[in-house]
Amino acid sequence: MSVERLAELIRERAPCVVLTGAGVSTESGIPDFRSPTGIWADVDPMEYGSLRAFQADPEKIWSFYARRIEMLTGAEPNEAHYALAELERRGYVRAVVTQNIDLLHSRAGSREVVEVHGSIRTASCPACRASHPLDESLLPLPRCPDCGAVLKPDVVFFGELLPRAAIDRAYELARGTRLLIVVGSTLEVYPVADLPLETVRAGGSFAIVNRGPTALDGRAVLNVDGSAGETLHELATVLG
Ligand code: NAD
Secondary structure, three states: OHHHHHHHHHHHHEEEEEEOOOHHHHHHHHOOOOOOOOHHHOHHHHHOEEEHHHOOHHHHHHHHHHHHHHHHHHHOOOHHHHHHHHHHHHOOEEEEEEOOOHHHHHHHOOOEEEEOOOOEEEEOOOOOOOOEEEOOOHHHOEEOOOOOOOOOEEOEOOOOOOOOHEEEEEEEHHOOOEEEEEEEOOOOOHHHHHHHHHHHHOOOOOOOOOOOOOOOHOOOEEOOOOHHHHHHHHHHHHHH
């Protein structure tokens, strides 16, 4: 029933913007952050995920990140990623704004993907600032081919600002849509969690597809508590 209601909202208000979080990729075998089985259940985020920790000991952080990147590049898109790419082709989705760094939306065929927390596509040199493709052959300890310094992956660490162009584009998309759909995010990380409210401030509304509660459930026009893969696959079928 709620998938049908979501389809109705999309028919009335398309093209919509979709905001995804780690929950859209768990069905690809990638753990999310905050579930009991999530990444930070065994690893202290400040020890491995902060800019300060990277600057203090980049080799230690790479010993964790190299394994993480291998896991992410080995994963395949799931039904949720494919359904969103299909809905974009059919004109129901204008763009996907994602907090994920795993590249799975692009690999599933989504064309406009705004990566607000960066991605594992590239790494930059803290010394000479050059950006390089984060090729797996550089692992386990990627060094700048120009100056030899240890590269930093172009993902947003705790304590770092979000890439300006991406967050500006995300706000512009949030303001410009009449319906934003959140998929697989607790909506606890700012400023991304403010994007659904930006849609509301501009006169639109937002729906949430998530397993379990989020910080903004009470503000949503519709809450679908269920699997991202199953829900979005069914949604694409209902929309025909
Ligand atoms: P989060 O871990 O805070 O929340 C994920 C939410 O998705 C939870 O509420 C969880 O119950 C729900 N969920 C899990 N599996 C689901 C499924 N199959 N269907 C529907 N819902 C499901 O993640 P977040 O809000 O994205 O927060 C934060 C950070 O996590 C972001 O900064 C992101 O960069 C990072 N992250 C990215 C990846 C990735 O690239 N795949 C993986 C882990 C974390």
